[in-house]
Amino acid sequence: LAGKRVKVGHAGTLDPLASGLLLLGYGPGTKRLEELTGLDKTYEGTIRLGAVTPSYDAETEEQDAKPWEHLSADGIGAAVDSFQGTQQQRPPLFSAKRVDGTRGYHLAREGAEVELPPATVTVHEIAVLAVRGREVDIRVRCSKGTYIRSLAHDIGQRLGCGGYLSGLRRTAIGPWEVDGAPGPEDWSEHLR
Template structure:
């Protein structure tokens, strides 16, 4: 068991609910399972689930670019930013034109500061913000830097607005929609959200919960390499792979560019020397994540201990 499941999480399900279905297949087996990026019950779409050693790769999948479709209703607002509670309406708000919305979108591109909503899963002094907010406590959420690659208007008929967002990790789509509305002199509440893509995992290839429940997991697993396709790569032969398994350092090797065209990483980071690379064996399998140590590479995470030697006897 080693790979990712591209799950199409339905609305009204938590990310944990989807993971529980996978774990149900593995009852009695010592196989790790972890999801890569929480989707709120309001949201549906791509939820990447790491199985076996691939669960170690969750932090790297978090780095992948993501694509969302968010639906908003202008002229309304809630304290949660979505329709979990009844909205307050602002009938005196101006009605933006589509042209004015599209003109405001570039303001939010690149590295921007964003204040996540108080009703979020962010931890403040070790406590979840939403738990404190629901108890009526004042929650001051610090701003965070996020990266927005693109922001497009897909449909607009006042008061309903649909946006497509390509962004980096940690972005709150409801906050982005609210900030855009504020820029236009109005308010907004998020009414729906779908995650269309996480790195190389796309919604049109995602597996519904019913299929995960009924089908053997082995038939649903995608290669672990898909989860780190945004990382530079090195190719190791059987002897180098064995050295890595034994914890030895790898001498200077050729570092290849990332294969993925869907990585969403700020340009400044792309220009810096890579600190982590994906080590692939000659069969094209991901075998380890390596970290730079001087001019050599050390094992950060060893994923495959079985060394492939091709046609050797």
């Protein structure tokens, strides 16, 4: 690759604290990336109940601690299940969405109190994988533009105790799965 310029792009970003699958295109493959951004995504994440954060994830400090111990696994499951389907979802201010040309996360870090407009998203499948004390592991298959951080926040609100996303891994984009996908260390091989 020394001295060679190769055009590289991606089909959708990951949140700063997230891990998992990211589709990359290089050379002529970058022309297909836009059509790939519309594919459904699958995630596995952990919701931490009993508090909220300004970013809806573990990037910012917990606030508004509330009791969660009274919640049953069945009650949590029912609340999670209620988010399946097409709905209006408000993105977190800590996001790349623009407000009058400025990224939301810039406004949030400056302390601005702005509410982003809701967007229509579809949660095709959502399931509780495990409940471990205040930690709830979920799997979600959703449409483009769905914020799992907002979903975690909204589930916490529905349960009345607050909640935020404490971990997130994208496991699939359309037909591509993270298992068996090349890692960052493998990319130099693909670019030769």
